[in-house]
Amino acid sequence: MKNILILGAGTAGTIMANKLARALPSAQWRITVVDRDNDHAYQPGFLFVPFHGYEPADLVRSRRKTLDARATFREALIERIEPDKNRVHLKGGDVLPYDFLIIATGTQPTPAQNEGMLGNEWHKSVGEFYTLEGCTKLQHQLDNFKGGRLVVNIAEMPIKCPVAPLEFAFLAESYFRAKGMRDKVEIDYVTPLPSAFTKPKAAELLGDFLDKRRIKLEADFSLARVEQAEKKIVSWDEREIPYDLLVTVPTNMGDPVIGASGIGDEFNYVPTDKHTLLSSVAPNIFAIGDATDLPSSKAGSVAHFQADVLLENVLSVIAGRAPDAKFDGHANCFIESGDGKALLIDFSYDVEPLPGTYPLPLVGPMSLLKETRLNHLGKLMFKWVYWNMLLPARPMPVGHQFSMTGKSTG
């Protein structure tokens, strides 16, 4: 009996476990998945909770129940990976040996990395929406907001779902307008990037979106500290921005176990080949999703596209062949723009988001880089697709590879 051990039962880990359970004979292979708890949260839903779009209870399901019955789920904290001994230590003393290891431990907002962030005002006049707790509290923070300056700030790049802070700003603008208090609220979008987004064409369009909604863009702002008593954020070059409500995206870090095992970079991300997804830690260790140091976006769609490549490469390596399937950096995401509309962007390592159309299962061709009602409905429908097609790894009528079909280069 051989062991495949998967660390993390989030989007990437769950998809991989379900694919491998189907691909490998269970008489010869034991698939074990470890995570700290049994709560799988639909993370794209967090964005809507502050605006009463979803309630927290709508977003969580059992990790165990989303996993194929042929995979074993272990609820435990992971203490240390020992690559030279092919084993993983769990808290409490258990040791799990492996023949092949897949690291899918993700990334988390880590406010302790930002000076002054975790003071008395944390989850009060300083809020966040990247955790279930944070987005739930932000719902009350927004309900009770009487007006003033709302500052949306990204502390440091890279972050997971890099469009989410922009979406938050658009949704907040629309929310305050609907409440009849838009004139009482000033919204600032404060980012360490030189413009609204990472990719030039999309950045230009999204910058216009900010202008039209009277959201002020403050670019190249690298957060040095939060001064909660003074209610201001200060950059490393001593620019100060006051706030009444700060919605922050703290520094994102990979799982502490990566650091504790001495295998990560300065963000606790696993050094990984950007095409094969084989880690540089050991020839029997792979990494997928947000846990890697890949120059692709940290997003669920990326984990999903990577999973097809990784399945092929794991099966090749098991069979003693070279891993020759290649991930192309393919990512796509819906960007909520407020008022029941959204944009869709689709890109790869080599091609930035372009206008055109994209074939999406069930709902038909979607407009790219254009604000439509259908894109918003697509985003809402995606929750069903996530639980019922994506995680169970059912065949999707869209290939993992980036394609120029439907895109306009003119």
Place this chain on the structure above:
Amino acid sequence: MSTRTINNKTIDFDADGFMTNYKDWDLEIAKVLAAEEEISTLNDRHLVVLNYMRQEFETKGDGPSMRKLTKESGVPTKELYALFPGGPAKKAARIAGIKKPHGCI
């Protein structure tokens, strides 16, 4: 891609103004690139950072992130921003003659 002549040397640059071959670099070129980033003189502390950037590029094939730069160059973040106003990781990479770091997407 563009080609420029600096101090009688022919140097290739990418679309973002980063040198494509770090081996063509020397201190005189660094001074010219620094002036373009509105840094009028390069002092010892600038050079500590530039040398670290080049060393990192030589061994890893990529420039460091801001977090790594702070952790490993021996120059604190605040000083890095004073030395390279605006964006130390990106500006120092350009002046050090290395390719645009992947972190600066």
